[in-house]
Amino acid sequence: MLLKAGKIGVALSMILLLLSISIPVRAQNSNSSLSGAITGADGTAVPNAKISIKNLATDQSTETQTDSSGHYTIPNLVPGDYELGVSAEGYSTNFVKVSIAAGANKTADVTLAGVLSLQDLGISSAQAQGTAQDQARLDKRSHMLKLHQRLGLIAAVPLIATVATSFGAGGRSTSTSDRYLHLALGSATGDLYFMSAYFAIRAPSIPGTQRRGQIRVHRALAWIHGPGMILTPILGAIAFDQKSKGEKVHGIASAHGAVAIVTAAAYGAAILSVSFKF
Amino acid sequence: MHKKVILAILLLAFPQFASADSQWILEESTLIYHVSHPLHQSEGVSHAAKGKGVCHAGQCDFLIAVPVKSFESGDSNRDLHMIQVARGGQFPLITVRTHLPEDASSLASIPADLEIQFAGQTVQYKQIAFQHVTKGSDTLIMGTIPLTLTDFKIDPPSLLALPVKNEIPVRVEMKWRQM
Numbered sequence: 001m002l003l004k005a006g007k008i009g010v011a012l013s014m015i016l017l018l019l020s021i022s023i024p025v026r027a028q029n030s031n032s033s034l035s036g037a038i039t040g041a042d043g044t045a046v047p048n049a050k051i052s053i054k055n056l057a058t059d060q061s062t063e064t065q066t067d068s069s070g071h072y073t074i075p076n077l078v079p080g081d082y083e084l085g086v087s088a089e090g091y092s093t094n095f096v097k098v099s100i101a102a103g104a105n106k107t108a109d110v111t112l113a114g115v116l117s118l119q120d121l122g123i124s125s126a127q128a129q130g131t132a133q134d135q136a137r138l139d140k141r142s143h144m145l146k147l148h149q150r151l152g153l154i155a156a157v158p159l160i161a162t163v164a165t166s167f168g169a170g171g172r173s174t175s176t177s178d179r180y181l182h183l184a185l186g187s188a189t190g191d192l193y194f195m196s197a198y199f200a201i202r203a204p205s206i207p208g209t210q211r212r213g214q215i216r217v218h219r220a221l222a223w224i225h226g227p228g229m230i231l232t233p234i235l236g237a238i239a240f241d242q243k244s245k246g247e248k249v250h251g252i253a254s255a256h257g258a259v260a261i262v263t264a265a266a267y268g269a270a271i272l273s274v275s276f277k278f
Numbered sequence: 279m280h281k282k283v284i285l286a287i288l289l290l291a292f293p294q295f296a297s298a299d300s301q302w303i304l305e306e307s308t309l310i311y312h313v314s315h316p317l318h319q320s321e322g323v324s325h326a327a328k329g330k331g332v333c334h335a336g337q338c339d340f341l342i343a344v345p346v347k348s349f350e351s352g353d354s355n356r357d358l359h360m361i362q363v364a365r366g367g368q369f370p371l372i373t374v375r376t377h378l379p380e381d382a383s384s385l386a387s388i389p390a391d392l393e394i395q396f397a398g399q400t401v402q403y404k405q406i407a408f409q410h411v412t413k414g415s416d417t418l419i420m421g422t423i424p425l426t427l428t429d430f431k432i433d434p435p436s437l438l439a440l441p442v443k444n445e446i447p448v449r450v451e452m453k454w455r456q457m
Binding site for chain 2: 041092093094095096110111113115116117118120121122123127128129130131132133134135136137138139141142145149153206209210211212213214215218274275
């Protein structure tokens with residue numbers, strides 16, 4: 001009795017073993033296939049379309065492409081659920097779910113829609129394409145404004161030093177060296193300032209652009225520090241001459257200090273106006 | 279007899295209707311880029327995007343285009359600088375393409391693979407989540423695209439010798455209508 005039960009157990013084990021081996025083997029040797037035709041929305045065949053098929057259970061993919069008549073065939077497929085992906089140049093990619101049964105020759109025809117174009121959005125090719133000249137103009141403007149910015153920042157250093165040395169150069173001070181130092185620093189400030197201003201003035205404008213925001217404040221302040229940068233050295237030269245003759249600074253030259261302070265303040269405000277968002 | 283003919287015509291016609299193409303039109307949009315600089319933050323806003331979606335056989339293709347120069351930050355100087363660094367003179371449009379299954383409109387959050395053309399470069403952004411709300415006949419889509427300057431080979435613009443951060447996230451709010 002025990003022997004009989006043992007034989008039955010062995011037999012069942014053999015059957016289970018054979019079954020477990022035979023299922024995948026049969027699947028791998030499946031004659032299942034998928035074929036079909038790929039057409040555009042107008043019914044024309046799409047040759048050389050890329051066909052990819054992914055087994056949704058295993059994530060394994062196979063690829064092929066359509067022939068000259070837009071047909072494809074994928075042989076030796078394991079039964080199961082698949083995602084068929086079809087892509088071709090000039091068409092939008094399409095995905096189709098396909099179930100393949102054992103031994104079946106499934107057909108899946110796919111129609112591809114044309115790719116949306118900018119013309120579909122009402123955008124003409126002229127609007128979609130820029131020109132190298134437009135970009136060059138923007139690049140030149142940007143480059144010149146960068147130089148304007150750098151030179152402007154550098155000019156702030158001797159400007160501060162000029163203001164700082166003004167206490168030794170003016171008033172009751174009779175120090176000649178302080179006056180020359182003030183003159184030298186003021187001259188350096190003026191040179192850097194006008195170089196910086198040149199790049200801002202000569203930077204090309206971009207047609208159709210309306211000025212908005214803090215750049216308007218920056219430009220408005222230039223109407224104060226610009227004339228100030230011209231007037232300050234003229235008044236300074238007169239004051240220098242008067243001091244050199246041992247005279248007290250008088251007349252229009254006495255406005256040199258006030259004009260210089262207003263100019264320096266407007267210049268500082270101009271830098272801050274484009275540095276921080278108010 | 280007539281009833282049978284009408285029924286036959288309807289049965290023949292029904293699959294055609296079922297597989298008919300549908301379209302989506304972008305009605306309104308707000309795109310906001312955010313730039314971070316050590317001295318301040320700035321945002322540029324555009325409402326000028328145009329977009330369309332075409333659905334066929336359960337799949338939808340979307341195309342959205344927005345002019346680079348349509349973004350306004352409140353400062354024309356900064357806007358012109360942005361156009362320059364983004365090579366907007368030569369490549370005046372930003373285009374976004376995506377491909378979605380038609381039934382994605384039933385999801386609250388739509389994961390979309392985006393193909394973005396900007397500054398002469400084409401970059402793929404995978405699985406960008408967009409929130410989706412239906413209000414009457416309109417569909418609202420909201421999300422943030424994590425753009426970076428390096429993705430598009432853009433040199434970071436600088437102010438006072440300090441460059442802006444590489445990340446320029448773009449907040450998207452769009453109202454679509456199915457036609």
